[in-house]
Each structure stands twice: as structure tokens, then as C-alpha cells.
Amino acid sequence: MQDKITTSLQSELTQLAARIAKVNGYTHDQHLELLSHLEDKAMDYITRETPIQEEDILILVREHFGKEEILHDLMGPQSQPGKASLAEDMRHFNWGGPGKDDFWGxxxxxxxxxxxxxxxxxxxxxxxxxxxxxxxxxxxxxxxxxxxxxxxxxxxxxxxxxxxxxxxxxxxxxxxxxxxxxxxxxxxxxxxxxxxxxxxxxxxxxxxxxxxxxxxxxxxxxxxxxxxxxxxxxxxxxxxxxxxxxxxxxxxxxxxxxxxxxxxxxxxxxxxxxxxxx
Amino acid sequence: MTQEKELVGASTSLLILGVLAKSPDYGYQIVKRINQEAETIFQWQEGTVYPLLHKLEEEGWIRSQWETAENGRKRKYYYITPEGKETLESKVKQWKEFTGVINRIMEVSHAR
CATH class of the missing domain: 2.30.29.30 (Pleckstrin-homology domain (PH domain)/Phosphotyrosine-binding domain (PTB))
Structure with a gap:
């Protein structure tokens, strides 16, 4: 089986395992076993051996699109088309400017x-x-x-x-x-x-x-x-x-x-x- | 058909020992092997297997050692011990006796 875990993902998994082990007071052996479990789990997602379930999708959606502070920008009154100021409208109309619903200040x-x-x-x-x-x-x-x-x-x-x-x-x-x-x-x-x-x-x-x-x-x-x-x-x-x-x-x-x-x-x-x- | 939690819980040691009697493996693969066999009857959560493995190791029914797995990474493999094999045989016997009683009762109730 080809190992497809990237260096950055490996680093994230190592940090996660270390954090969990510290919080729960795991022994060194338990810590390593947890890390190997996380690696196997990640590998199964990468190779699609474990398909993404409904709960996983919800976690991804929440993490990437459901953050309150970002939604506040997107859904707040300042982003409503009818209420945007002339300056804001012009900024979005601008050829060099970003899209309105992912507003960059x-x-x-x-x-x-x-x-x-x-x-x-x-x-x-x-x-x-x-x-x-x-x-x-x-x-x-x-x-x-x-x-x-x-x-x-x-x-x-x-x-x-x-x-x-x-x-x-x-x-x-x-x-x-x-x-x-x-x-x-x-x-x-x-x-x-x-x-x-x-x-x-x-x-x-x-x-x-x-x-x-x-x-x-x-x-x-x-x-x-x-x-x-x-x-x-x-x-x-x-x-x-x-x-x-x-x-x-x-x-x-x-x-x-x-x-x-x-x-x-x-x-x-x-x-x-x-x-x-x- | 999903099985009652109590029924699955009562058979956990038996299932782990049974899997390891066939071939040694590490935690993640043990859960996968059991879930593959169980299909839709029941599914184990991955987190539940490690405390059980550690408990069985304390009992002396299994032992563990770090080895290099197929993917080139170090994994903690569990092996059934001679004591574990004896326990497995005893548990299988108990299980057969128990299910035998249930089967007999069910046959009687169906016959009526």
C-alpha cells in the first residue's frame, strides 16, 4: 500500500496525538498507538477506503463554511445588496476587486x-x-x-x-x-x-x-x-x-x-x- | 438487523480473541476485520477496541509488540497467548452452550 500522507498532514497528526495524549495522561506506548490509529484513519480517508459519512460532511461544512465570525460578514446587514453603500457597490464592481460574498477589506x-x-x-x-x-x-x-x-x-x-x-x-x-x-x-x-x-x-x-x-x-x-x-x-x-x-x-x-x-x-x-x- | 448493545458487549473479548487466534494484527485492523465480518449486524466504534486490548493484555490473554506494517509504518501488533487460547476455547464452549439453550427454547416455542 502506498503511503500518501504528506509531511504537513503527518505533522498535524503528530501534534494532535501529542495534545490528546497530554490531556488524557497517556503513556508513551498509548500515545504512539493513538498516533498510528490516526495515521491509519487518515490513510483510509485519503485512499477512499473509508467513505466520507454524513457526520463527516457536516463537520467539514461547519469547519469551512459555518464559522460564526465569517458568516457574520457574509450574512450581516452590511452585505445585503439593498443596503450596501455606493463605495461598497463600486468596490465589487471594480475589475481588480474580490467578489462581494467573500469580501476582502x-x-x-x-x-x-x-x-x-x-x-x-x-x-x-x-x-x-x-x-x-x-x-x-x-x-x-x-x-x-x-x-x-x-x-x-x-x-x-x-x-x-x-x-x-x-x-x-x-x-x-x-x-x-x-x-x-x-x-x-x-x-x-x-x-x-x-x-x-x-x-x-x-x-x-x-x-x-x-x-x-x-x-x-x-x-x-x-x-x-x-x-x-x-x-x-x-x-x-x-x-x-x-x-x-x-x-x-x-x-x-x-x-x-x-x-x-x-x-x-x-x-x-x-x-x-x-x-x-x- | 442491528444487535442490542448488551449482546455485542458480552461478546467483545470473545470476538477479539477469535480474530487474533486466526492471525495477529494491530488495533485499527482488528476493528476493521470484526466490522467486515459483522457487516450490518453490528459495527464497532474504533475507540472501543483499545481499552479492551489493554485489558486483555493485562489478563495475559494477549501480548503485543511493535512491528513494521505493510505500509512501512510501525504498528503495535497483538498476539494471542497460550492462556488466551485456553480462555477462547472455554468462552466458545460457554457461548455454544448458552446459544444452544436459547435455540432449544426457541424451537419449543415455535413448535407450539
Whole structure:
């Protein structure tokens, strides 16, 4: 029979057996026998020799979908479609934002080439909508159509300017920003931050137990990882592949009742950090 | 048909000794073997077998030793002892006598 118990599962089983043995005052022999029993049980589930029963399904559903603190977010009045604020509605409508029923308070994705282009396109579209809106306003105010056509000629120039700024200027501004910030941080990464309707390039840092988001302009904000309840790595949110096929760290902070999600270009050191934290 | 708990409970030592008389095994496999034989008549909970095994070991009817199982992991195998075999024979005899009495009574009551 092939042993399919992974190292991480083995470690969980060992810890569980040690905990139970300690609580119940088992001898070393009983402890080892319990561990071997748990291993056999896990193996039977893995190989489907023991089919999952109704009680097992209930435990899984309760564990993964029935947690009160998560349900509170999902089912609470703030998540009801009719009562959501304009800002919340816009956030869910946003191309870079997560799905509404698995709401992430703060969201960040890596500041890398393909995401820069996506970001640039999004800013351009927003600017174009604004420019066209202004022009239409003047048009309906009985200004000649020459004004409208003249105004539209500026759009390609505007697009080129924005692309230039995003590719060159913002990159160097981010570099400067990082230099300004505290240098003793344990981990840092350049990201595009999404918070509410605001999407800005910025720096994500971990230092002294805190996760700090510093946008290029505006006030930095931070979260303590003291109440870190759970870290999950995911590519999907509600069955939808998230932006750029990145691996996102989805963090649930119990005290703040906040969920954050972020992806970075180099996830390995962050993964190591969360392994020690959770 | 599910059996009464008392009826299954009274036969636990007999079942474990019977299984081990056929071949030595470790706790998890012992429960599986008994449950496979019992099919839908009764099903043992996995947790119940270990206290029984430890009790039988204290009685001297079985002994245990750690060995490497088929899956390459260390498992605590239980073996029936000569005393255990004697006890099993005695218990089987008692069981047959007991069920014999019940069968005779049932035959009489059916015949009427």
C-alpha cells in the first residue's frame, strides 16, 4: 500500500496525538498507538477506503463554511445588496476587486509588468470617461460640436501621457518611497493597493508583527497580526480566478474582523513568515 | 438487523480473541476485520477496541509488540497467548452452550 500522507498532514497528526495524549495522561506506548490509529484513519480517508459519512460532511461544512465570525460578514446587514453603500457597490464592481460574498477589506497585487499595463488601462478608461463626460456636458450646454471634436483629439495624447507616467514616473516614485520608508523592515514588496474605490501603487511591508500598506500618496495604514486567525493561499475567490493568476495570501484577522488578501512577486519569504505566525 | 448493545458487549473479548487466534494484527485492523465480518449486524466504534486490548493484555490473554506494517509504518501488533487460547476455547464452549439453550427454547416455542 502506498503511503500518501504528506509531511504537513503527518505533522498535524503528530501534534494532535501529542495534545490528546497530554490531556488524557497517556503513556508513551498509548500515545504512539493513538498516533498510528490516526495515521491509519487518515490513510483510509485519503485512499477512499473509508467513505466520507454524513457526520463527516457536516463537520467539514461547519469547519469551512459555518464559522460564526465569517458568516457574520457574509450574512450581516452590511452585505445585503439593498443596503450596501455606493463605495461598497463600486468596490465589487471594480475589475481588480474580490467578489462581494467573500469580501476582502484590503486587496493588493504585485507591481509587475502585466499588472502595470492593466492598471494603466484602468486609469486611462476612468480618465476617458471623465473627459467625455466633461465634453458632453459642454456639448449639451449648446457649445459647438467643434469643441467636442477638438476635445476628443486630446484623448490619445492623454493616454500616452498616462502610460508614460505609469511606466516610468511611478516606478521611480515607488523606488523613492521605499527608500524613504524604514529600512529595517523584515519583508517588503511593491504592490498595487485596492482599498475601497482607491487603487494606488504602494509598498507592502511586514515589520514587528504588523502588516503595513503605504500608498504612493495618502495615509499609510497597518494591521497587527496579533489576532491572526487564519492564512489561506488561494488563486480563486468564489470560483473565479483572481487577477493575473497570482497566488494570494488571504488573511483573516479575528479582532478586527477584517479579511485582507494580497499577492507579491516573491511569495516564498511571506509564506515562511505566515507558517511561523499561524 | 442491528444487535442490542448488551449482546455485542458480552461478546467483545470473545470476538477479539477469535480474530487474533486466526492471525495477529494491530488495533485499527482488528476493528476493521470484526466490522467486515459483522457487516450490518453490528459495527464497532474504533475507540472501543483499545481499552479492551489493554485489558486483555493485562489478563495475559494477549501480548503485543511493535512491528513494521505493510505500509512501512510501525504498528503495535497483538498476539494471542497460550492462556488466551485456553480462555477462547472455554468462552466458545460457554457461548455454544448458552446459544444452544436459547435455540432449544426457541424451537419449543415455535413448535407450539
Amino acid at each position: 484590503v486587496f493588493a497585487f504585485p507591481w509587475k509588468q502585466e499588472n502595470r499595463i492593466r492598471y494603466a488601462l484602468m486609469v486611462m478608461i476612468l480618465w476617458e470617461i471623465l473627459v467625455i463626460g466633461v465634453l458632453l456636458f459642454f456639448y449639451f450646454k449648446k457649445l459647438s460640436s467643434g469643441w467636442l471634436l477638438g476635445g476628443l483629439q486630446f484623448i490619445p495624447i492623454l493616454m500616452a501621457t498616462i502610460l508614460y507616467f505609469l511606466h516610468l514616473k511611478i516606478g521611480s516614485k515607488l523606488d523613492n518611497k521605499r527608500k524613504e520608508l524604514k529600512r529595517s523592515t523584515e519583508l517588503e514588496s511593491e504592490v498595487i493597493l485596492v482599498r475601497g474605490m482607491i487603487q494606488l501603487p504602494g509598498i507592502l511591508q511586514y515589520d514587528l508583527g504588523k502588516l503595513k500598506f503605504t500608498p504612493l500618496t495618502g495615509t499609510p495604514f497597518e494591521y497587527s497580526l496579533q489576532s491572526l486567525q487564519k492564512v489561506v493561499e488561494t488563486r480563486n475567490c468564489n470560483g473565479r480566478l483572481l487577477l493575473g493568476n497570482n497566488i494570494y495570501f488571504k488573511i483573516h484577522l479575528k479582532e478586527e474582523n477584517e479579511r485582507l488578501g494580497f499577492a507579491v512577486s516573491q511569495p516564498a519569504p511571506w509564506r515562511k513568515l505566515f507558517k511561523t505566525k499561524s
